[in-house]
Amino acid sequence: MHLSLMMSRLKSIYGSAFFVALATMCLAFGQQPPPTAKSPGVNADSVIIGDFDKQVKEYLKLHKKAEAGVPPMKPTDSPEAITERRHMLASRIQTARQQAKQGDLFSPQVSQLYKRLIGMAYQASGPAKVGASLRHDEPVRDVKLQVNAVYPERTPLQTTPPSILTNLPPLPPELDYRIVGHDLVLRDTGANIIVDFIPAAIPPS
Amino acid sequence: MPSMKTCVAVALLGCITGAVVLAQTETPRLTLVESALESKVAASTTERLSAAACELPDEQKSIRLAVIGDSGTGGIEQYQVGQQMESCRAKSGFDFVLMMGDNIYGGKSPQDFERKFEAPYKSLLDAGVKFYASIGNHDDTNERLYKPFNMGGQRYYSFKKGNATFFALDSNYMDLAQLDWLERELSSTNTPWKICFMHHPLYSDGRYHGPDIDLRAHLEPLFEKYGVNVVFSGHDHVYERLKPEHGINYFVLGNSGELRFRNLKASAEMAAGFDTDRSFMVVEIAGDKLYFQAVSRTGQVVDSGALDRPQNR
Numbered sequence: 001m002h003l004s005l006m007m008s009r010l011k012s013i014y015g016s017a018f019f020v021a022l023a024t025m026c027l028a029f030g031q032q033p034p035p036t037a038k039s040p041g042v043n044a045d046s047v048i049i050g051d052f053d054k055q056v057k058e059y060l061k062l063h064k065k066a067e068a069g070v071p072p073m074k075p076t077d078s079p080e081a082i083t084e085r086r087h088m089l090a091s092r093i094q095t096a097r098q099q100a101k102q103g104d105l106f107s108p109q110v111s112q113l114y115k116r117l118i119g120m121a122y123q124a125s126g127p128a129k130v131g132a133s134l135r136h137d138e139p140v141r142d143v144k145l146q147v148n149a150v151y152p153e154r155t156p157l158q159t160t161p162p163s164i165l166t167n168l169p170p171l172p173p174e175l176d177y178r179i180v181g182h183d184l185v186l187r188d189t190g191a192n193i194i195v196d197f198i199p200a201a202i203p204p205s
Numbered sequence: 206m207p208s209m210k211t212c213v214a215v216a217l218l219g220c221i222t223g224a225v226v227l228a229q230t231e232t233p234r235l236t237l238v239e240s241a242l243e244s245k246v247a248a249s250t251t252e253r254l255s256a257a258a259c260e261l262p263d264e265q266k267s268i269r270l271a272v273i274g275d276s277g278t279g280g281i282e283q284y285q286v287g288q289q290m291e292s293c294r295a296k297s298g299f300d301f302v303l304m305m306g307d308n309i310y311g312g313k314s315p316q317d318f319e320r321k322f323e324a325p326y327k328s329l330l331d332a333g334v335k336f337y338a339s340i341g342n343h344d345d346t347n348e349r350l351y352k353p354f355n356m357g358g359q360r361y362y363s364f365k366k367g368n369a370t371f372f373a374l375d376s377n378y379m380d381l382a383q384l385d386w387l388e389r390e391l392s393s394t395n396t397p398w399k400i401c402f403m404h405h406p407l408y409s410d411g412r413y414h415g416p417d418i419d420l421r422a423h424l425e426p427l428f429e430k431y432g433v434n435v436v437f438s439g440h441d442h443v444y445e446r447l448k449p450e451h452g453i454n455y456f457v458l459g460n461s462g463e464l465r466f467r468n469l470k471a472s473a474e475m476a477a478g479f480d481t482d483r484s485f486m487v488v489e490i491a492g493d494k495l496y497f498q499a500v501s502r503t504g505q506v507v508d509s510g511a512l513d514r515p516q517n518r
Contacts, residue, residue, distance in 0.1 A: 075352045079318035082350050125419065133419035137405070138342055154311050156342040159405060162379040162423040176346075176378055189346055 048109045049169050055105040056175065059195060063174050063188065066092035073190065090150055090191040100148045105186060105196040114168065114184065115201050121167035122203055133161040134179065134202070141181045145197045151178075151187055255504040259293040259487050267491035268367040269297055271334075272402075273461035274305030274439025275341065277321040282483045283462040285502045287325035290485055291332075293500060297487050300334055302326075303371065305439030305458055306341025306404030308354065313345045321462075322353070337364065339373045341404040341439065346375075363390050369398035369490050376405035376420055376438070384423060391431035397514055398490055401428065402437040406457045408450055410472050411441025413465050428453050434514055435495065443469050443480040444499050446508055450474070454512055458499070461485050479507040 067073075070088040071081065106114065122130050140158040143151070151157075158179045168177060171186075175195065178185040184201035185194055261269060271290055276283055293299070309321050323330065330336075330353065338354035339361075340346060349356040356362055360375040361383050372390060375383060391399065406414070407421040428436065429451050439459035447455040460483050469480040483502040488495060499508040 073350065073358070075350050075356075075358050077352045078315070079313070079351060080315040082347050083313065083315065086345075086347055125422065129419050129422065133417050136414045136417060138414075153313055153345070157346075157377060159342055159377045159417070159420075161419045162384075163419050165378065165380045166384070166423070170381060192345070192347075 045113055048107075048113050051107065052105065052110045052169065055107075056171065059105065060172060060174060062096050063093065063190075066096055067190070086190065086192055090188075090193050093188065093191050093193055094148050097148050100195075102145075102147050102197060102199075104147070106184075106198045111198045111201070114198055117167050118164055118184070118201055119203060121161075121163045124167075125163035130161045130163050133159070133163075139181070140179070143180050145180060145183055145185065145194060145199075147194055147196055149194050151185070151192050151194055153192070258504055258506050259297055259498050259500050261297045261487060261489040261496055261498065262491060263297065264489070264491035266367070267489050268369060269299040269487070269489045270366075271299045271302045272305070272437055272456070272458050272486040272488065273302060274404075274437075274457075275307040275442055275459040276304065276325075276462035277307060277309040277343075278462035279310075279317070279321040279325075280462060282464070282502055283321070284325045286461050286483050286485055287327075287329070289500060289502060289504055290326070291328040292504070293485075293487055294329060294332065294334065297489070299487055299489075301366070302329070302334060302336045303373075303402050303437060304336055304338040304354070305402060305437060306339045306376075307343040307439065307459075307463070308338050308341065308348060309345070310343050310462075313348075318351070337371065337373060339403050340375050340377060342377055361386065363394075365396060367490065368396050368492070369400055370394045370396045372399070372401045372433075374401060374403035374424075376403040376417070379420060379423055384427070387424075388427055388431075391427060391433070394431075397493065398435070398495070399431065399433045400435045400437070401433055404438060405440050406438040406455070406459075407436065408447045408455045408474060409438075409441045409457045410445055410447075410469050410475050410478065411443050411457065411459075411465065412468050412470050414441045425451060425453070435512070437486075441465070441468065443478060444484045444486075444507065445469060445475060445479075446477045446499075446510075447474050448476045452515075456486070456497075458484070458486055477508040 066089055069092055070085050073085065076082060137159045138156050140155055143155055160177050160179055165177065171177065174189060176187050176189050178187050179202055182200050182202040182204065184198045186196045187193065188195050309317055311317065335355055336353060338348065338356055340348060346360060348354055349358055349360055356373065361373055363370055363372045372387065374387065405417045405420055407416055407425060409416045433453055435454045437456050437458060439457065441457050442459045442463040442465040443457060444460055445457040462483065464483055465480065467480055469478040471478065479499060479501065484499050484507060486497055486499050488497045493514040495512040497510060498506050501507050
């Protein structure tokens with residue numbers, strides 16, 4: 001989709017506050033910001049997101065290296081093969097990231113920026129809308145988050161509201177953003193591993 | 206045009222008396238032409254199981270399908286719904302099933318896949334019926350790799366059957382990439398019928414979850430712009446048919462395994478509901494008509510009707 005079409009659609013949803021966040025992302029990902037988006041914080045924010053992007057790329061290298069040793073990801077009739085692959089991949093990543101700790105990808109600067117972007121998503125789309133979306137889903141609260149641990153298999157994955165998702169820097173398919181209580185989790189989708197998290201990223205509703 | 210107060214009163218009365226509350230469409234792009242004669246908020250919880258009374262027109266060159274949602278409990282009721290579906294298939298000949306997510310609750314071991322999917326629908330699978338899954342919040346996203354779910358390894362995908370295109374969406378994670386994909390797919394699809402299905406409902410009178418209004422704000426403009434006719438979803442463990450919203454017909458079907466007993470709170474938007482037992486749907490699309498029946502675990506038809514596809518869509 002052409003960027004202008006995307007912005008047009010999102011503007012109809014969010015209003016103009018969205019564009020400050022979009023400008024930040026555009027700079028970080030090498031696209032031109034919309035001409036109306038001017039903010040003294042944009043350059044600083046783009047540097048922060050650029051740093052996060054580097055960390056994501058580093059993680060992807062590690063993920064792909066771990067993936068090289070497991071069977072290819074392709075559709076199968078065997079649930080066992082799917083489970084085994086997930087466990088093998090998780091185990092290899094966990095071994096490769098034994099020293100991983102909270103804040104490795106979500107540095108304090110990134111965390112601060114993300115909290116701001118999430119706050120803007122709340123404001124732009126209407127706090128009640130995003131809050132209601134979270135409440136009406138199945139809020140996940142009782143998960144003790146630990147970097148490099150497996151996201152509990154039996155615990156549902158809470159829906160991440162689109163207003164938040166579309167206001168955060170996009171991720172490659174190997175990773176996703178998930179919400180646990182008020183924390184934002186960066187999860188490895190293939191291995192179901194908690195890569196990093198930001199405590200208290202979601203405003204209380 | 207009745208006032209909002211009138212609509213609410215009628216809806217509440219309908220809920221209390223078990224009567225049908227018919228759609229009041231302002232600009233009906235899909236018109237309910239054959240009112241839901243047998244539709245009711247049924248109260249039957251008897252254990253008497255009878256062969257599903259499903260009857261579809263069985264027109265030539267039509268496509269026939271079933272719909273289930275929130276099915277993967279592995280409980281006896283899921284198996285009973287599976288039996289009713291098989292009985293219905295023998296009559297109506299549907300050859301594929303849409304799954305609204307929460308396909309495998311709890312554990313995700315091979316035994317779970319067997320107990321919560323392969324065994325309850327064994328006779329359907331053996332007969333060559335294809336299941337097309339969407340992902341629910343209780344599912345593992347890696348279920349997309351499970352061949353019997355026909356997701357082609359993707360979280361979201363589309364497929365064509367006859368004169369209809371079906372779009373399976375991942376409503377757990379509606380990011381820009383998926384919205385972009387959906388817009389491209391919808392804009393390049395020429396089939397008369399465009400049908401979306403996903404886990405989370407954009408409209409629902411379920412008390413427990415209710416509608417996802419943030420998701421609605423992102424999806425409904427696309428549905429409207431590109432002429433989506435029907436949207437199926439689950440998540441709320443009830444059956445509900447909504448009055449058309451912006452010309453789109455919404456169904457909630459989240460009680461094919463799970464159930465939230467008497468969880469519906471009828472609003473002015475509700476056309477029909479069933480929240481006292483499990484159910485599934487059978488659908489036939491023939492030309493510009495879509496016929497539907499919702500069938501309970503005990504074989505009762507709890508809602509039925511037909512929708513007309515407007516010529517300008």
